[in-house]
Amino acid sequence: MDNFIRVPVELGARSYDIRIGSGLVSQLGQNLKDLTRQSRVFVVSDNVVWGLHGRVCRQSLSEAGLTMHDFVLPAGEASKSWAHLGELLDWLLECGANRDDVIVAFGGGVIGDLTGLAASLMKRGMSLVQVPTTLLAQVDSSVGGKTAINTEHGKNLIGAFYQPRLVLADIGLLHSLPDRQRRAGYAEIVKYGLIDDPEFFAWLESHGDKVLNLQADYISHAVAVSCQAKARIVAADEREGGVRALLNLGHTFGHALEAANGYGPDLLHGEAVGTGMVLALRYSHRLGLMSMADCIRADQVLAGGGLETDVSKLSGGAYRAADLVAAMKQDKKVRSGHVPLILSKGLGMAFILPDADLKDVQQFLSEELQGR
Ligand code: GLY
Numbered sequence: 001m002d003n004f005i006r007v008p009v010e011l012g013a014r015s016y017d018i019r020i021g022s023g024l025v026s027q028l029g030q031n032l033k034d035l036t037r038q039s040r041v042f043v044v045s046d047n048v049v050w051g052l053h054g055r056v057c058r059q060s061l062s063e064a065g066l067t068m069h070d071f072v073l074p075a076g077e078a079s080k081s082w083a084h085l086g087e088l089l090d091w092l093l094e095c096g097a098n099r100d101d102v103i104v105a106f107g108g109g110v111i112g113d114l115t116g117l118a119a120s121l122m123k124r125g126m127s128l129v130q131v132p133t134t135l136l137a138q139v140d141s142s143v144g145g146k147t148a149i150n151t152e153h154g155k156n157l158i159g160a161f162y163q164p165r166l167v168l169a170d171i172g173l174l175h176s177l178p179d180r181q182r183r184a185g186y187a188e189i190v191k192y193g194l195i196d197d198p199e200f201f202a203w204l205e206s207h208g209d210k211v212l213n214l215q216a217d218y219i220s221h222a223v224a225v226s227c228q229a230k231a232r233i234v235a236a237d238e239r240e241g242g243v244r245a246l247l248n249l250g251h252t253f254g255h256a257l258e259a260a261n262g263y264g265p266d267l268l269h270g271e272a273v274g275t276g277m278v279l280a281l282r283y284s285h286r287l288g289l290m291s292m293a294d295c296i297r298a299d300q301v302l303a304g305g306g307l308e309t310d311v312s313k314l315s316g317g318a319y320r321a322a323d324l325v326a327a328m329k330q331d332k333k334v335r336s337g338h339v340p341l342i343l344s345k346g347l348g349m350a351f352i353l354p355d356a357d358l359k360d361v362q363q364f365l366s367e368e369l370q371g372r
Helices: 024-033 047-063 082-094 109-124 135-141 171-176 179-196 198-212 216-236 243-248 251-260 269-286 292-304 321-328 358-369
Strands: 005-009 016-021 040-046 067-073 102-107 127-132 146-151 154-161 166-170 341-344 350-353
Touching (some): 024 127, 047 171, 109 127, 135 171, 135 179, 166 216, 171 216, 179 216, 179 243, 179 269, 198 292, 243 251, 321 358
Parallel strands (some): 016 166, 040 102
Antiparallel strands (some): 005 016
């Protein structure tokens, strides 16, 4: 019997599996052998992840008879840059990498996004395997094929849709994750309940603490349900022409908070999304769409996960409503000057409002920033 949960992502010829379980990195080499005829593999990681988990990765590859070439970047968002993308591609070229080689992104969202983009560009596409090592990457960024780097113009503005051939989510790796990162990933898990799965939301109300404590059955269930939700939405709308935008619940507000913060370490992406989701729900309430009782339930699940849900108390600086709205106008979903917002009619009833009234949003934000 398999020691993992399998979640298929159905994308025709580009379909792939997400495998979720404990200890899967030790089977990485065997999994890679099924994907390549080459006897070598390229692995990209960051210095923190590699220090913690590089040895087991190396051993697994060597047991499978694979030679490993590793490229280790400094940990942190700054590695998602043109400069590091260029270095990575030059390294692959120097190593003589070809289209039928496999490159493994072994790390969190930064490594996954950068390596994914490099894989898409290398000789117009080499095989990519994602081994996400953070909770956020396991439930969100490693799945669905979004790859990107940041530039001085903003975050993730240069990128490509490029699907991996396999995602190996080893929940055993999460034990070495700092608490803050764990909570940031939890926000994205709650998101799936809030989008369209009230049953999962209710399950998190009862069991969220066990998910956060990484109790095996609970964390694997939470990661699997999240991946199933993401796989379903990505299969329906790979390139975000419509329904995939729902995955951005809380992100328009959240990205604006991150931008106002200079994408600094005081506010992690998942933390911004947690606060952003509460803002989206409270704004839905202001429009008469959602009950305050439902807003409070969502707030409690996120706050119970240690996330700051009150924007007036959020760390990272003095936020101004006008700056946040200006940042919202830079959102990638903006079309012909219309800023869409993901709002909700109730728990698990998110929908896309195609054209938000930004004057009203600004008024709402200035009230929220004054405190509840
Ligand atoms: N993280 C949102 C998406 O993959 O579409």
